[in-house]
Amino acid sequence: MGVANVAARPSTRGIVTATLPDLAYDYGALEPVISGEIMQLHHAKHHNTYVNNFNVAMEKYAEAELKGDVGTMISLQGAIKFNGGGHVNHSMFWKNLAPPGECEPPLGELLSMIERDFGSLDALKSKFAAQTIAVQGSGWGWLGLEKATGKLAVATTANQDPCSTTGLTPLLGVDVWEHAYYLQYKNVRPDYINAIWDVVNWKDVAGNLEDAK
Ligand code: MN3
Secondary structure, three states: OOHHHHOEEEOOOOOEEEOOOOOOOOHHHHOOOOOHHHHHHHHHHHHHHHHHHHHHHHHHHHHHHHHOOHHHHHHOHHHHHHHHHHHHHHHHHHHHEOOHHHOOOOOHHHHHHHHHHHOOHHHHHHHHHHHHHOOOOOEEEEEEEEOOOOEEEEEEEEOOOOHHHHOOEEEEEEEOOHHHOHHHHOOOHHHHHHHHHHHEOHHHHHHHHHHHO
16 A cells, blocks of 8 residues: 555544654754754654644535535635645655665565666766756655556655645656755755665555556
8 A cells, every 4th residue: 555545534523634743764864965953853843734634625525515505615725735745745755765775776566667668877866956946936756657658767746735736646856946955965955866766665556566567
């Protein structure tokens, strides 16, 4: 079951609610690639705010639905997309990362598919970096599975739009909002993207591929 399916679940009242997930590692465990200060703020402040605002919006949505207030239901959809997307995206992102000493290159079927669809792991990294560095403003870079063809593809989304809006099933997401790197990398997004490969948890990416099939 993928992150998108477990990141939010119906409460006893029938309203879908989100919960901030614990990280599988300490805030400082991704250093030197991502500082503990960034991780702490990013998880405990930014992600938590998406969780809280998603839950508020869903509560309001449920109230509006009970009243048959379609106008209010529609007006809440932007907040649900933004905050729900923020929650789903970050829930996947934390699991896509692991301490540098625990990360190993992709193997097996995932590696075969990368070599088939991009030529090599380095070629995938280059394509991913080029597209993700080029995201204007805030957004995400994605490695995803195109289920119809069974092929891997790289995509980007703006703001907190989830990968599913591109038609791909997400396997790996990289946050390129400035809050993800600015305290450490300042304005140099390419340095952050090029460094992040040292903390990509390819085992988790392979697990997402298994779940997506
Ligand atoms: Mn973020």
